Amino acid sequence: VITKVKARQILDSRGMPTVEVDLHTNKGMFRASSPSGVSSGMYEAIDLRDGEKGTYLGNGVNRAVNNINEKISVALVGMDPTLQSQIDQVMIDLDKAENKSELGANAILAVSIAACKAGAAEKEVPLHKHIADLSGQTSLLLPVPVFTLISGGKHAGNNLAIQEIMILPVGSKTFEEALQMGSETYHHLKAVITETYGAHGCNVGEDGGFTPNISSLRDGLDLVQKAIGKTGYNEKIKIAVGVSATEFCIGTKYDLDFKTPNKSGQNFKSGQDMIDMYKELCADYPIVSIEDPFDKEDWEHVKYFSGLGLCQVVGDDLLMSNPKRIERAIQENACNALLLKVNQIGTVTEAIEVVKMAKDAQWGVVISQRSGETEDSFISDLSVGLATSQIKAGAPCRGERLAKYNQLLRIEEELGDQAVYISEKWRN
């Protein structure tokens, strides 16, 4: 049973406070922490921050920590950690607010994940196996990693409006080989960028992607294509683009120069211009996936674009991992893949439910990091246990990103002959 729940404030990869929790049972101590992102909106679960301007610029999480130590711990001590949905429901009931703003989604998620780890230990099974059992999933799958190679948007200080250019090593036989392909491409890219933009073009953004001072997506895609060419892997590696268009949508226009000072205003695009641009890029590069190609409220263009069937269309800000938004998107065929950020929904049980919704609709599922991460690697086990086929955890570089990829290496090793890497079937 759960004997003690103790939380503290730690710092995330951006150096901002976040919540860490130690959940104790008779089997030992189980630790988990919450990530946090840049894009956050009214449909996602809310992180509780202290708002005291003099301390961590208002970003302290002591209120959330106290909520765990004083309220959540009292409610959970004595419970069986294998009963994940009951534990999550106790916290949801205690919070009362639909967006978890009373106790804080940062508080609730960290406890929910720690309880899940404790539940696995209680049953003496690996974490991914416990998650599979919780969700009724019978087969475990190693996902294709979606590596960020170039960062832009709100994740970087360059002029690139688009948030990230990523690669998927879909042609590898194992996860281990996929990680090697990602790492080699990353290092070739470093040399390619240095040639053209100098060493400072290889400074990295929030997720570890390089930040050459380009402003056009095409320039970034050319750099990545050149790096892939140097690896010799060629068609075994596909490209994905994370647009995050909500960040630069002004009214009905998209400002592709939103980060450029003294701009002329010529780079304002309509929704139709954006569609034309994506069509051309999909024809010219091996792009297999585009995330948030339009503003989160631009349902008209995203529906039309998805209908073209040019690539996987992933909903991140469009869906915010929110069941109501996902339901609407399924009804309206607005996209065909869910980007799941566990802290946007706030508990392991609700994460499992939305993944099921997406899978029932024959969608793809990408388990995702946040830009502000910790060394917690829970999402790796989540991805294997829920057999989600894709995981996006940033560049193959920086400790908080590698915590996730390295955990997948360990899981693959542990599964041995039973390990199935999804490879070319990543969209099914």
Ligand code: PGA
């Ligand atoms: P975030 O985005 O900044 O909202 O966490 C992360 C991502 O989409 O990878």
